Amino acid sequence: MGANLSEETMLKRGFILFTAGAAVMLAAGWLAFPRALYRAQTQPVDFDHAAHTVKSEMECSSCHEYRADGTFAGIPKVESCGLCHSEPVGETENERKIVDEYITPGKEIPWLVYSRQPINTRFSHSVHTERAKIECERCHGDHGKTKSLRPYEYNVVSGYSRDIWGTSISRMRRQPHEGMKMDDCMGCHQERGAVAGCLGCHR
Structure with missing residues (x-):
């Protein structure tokens, strides 16, 4: 009987050690996975949205x-920026850089678009902002009220912006604007009673 108790004790200890090890590895993976999955890039020039939308x-x-x-035309062309900024109207280094390096020579700014969708996706902004x-x-x-642009994070596997999935890997406790996956779109459609077939959003 003593041998049986000893074996049972060893099994319990082994189970406890296995569970503890698995928990540690899970926690480590949970913390490390997002860092391994995403890379960050800095925008070519910083941009103050608040100066335009708030001020x-x-x-x-x-x-x-x-x-x-x-x-939706998306990111404005430098020709549009030049209508107001043919010369700097402020004293910031960022505006000077935009004018000198992009507007004056007519060179487009290679912005990294946070909300860029997969090429098979068709999204009409006017239907959502004008009609709905x-x-x-x-x-x-x-985003439209920020004074500075945050880093652009992209998935090293898919190449798409982290904004599409959302900042949380688990997608728990996220705000309505955190994520632009199909599930997010469908959830919003269901809330509003809007109906859309596959070809309404996909090419």
């Missing part, structure tokens, strides 16, 4: 406009 009271659509067919009256903040958070 100058401009709308997002003042720079991020729609084409004639209602599709959804605010830009619903998907982009307070």
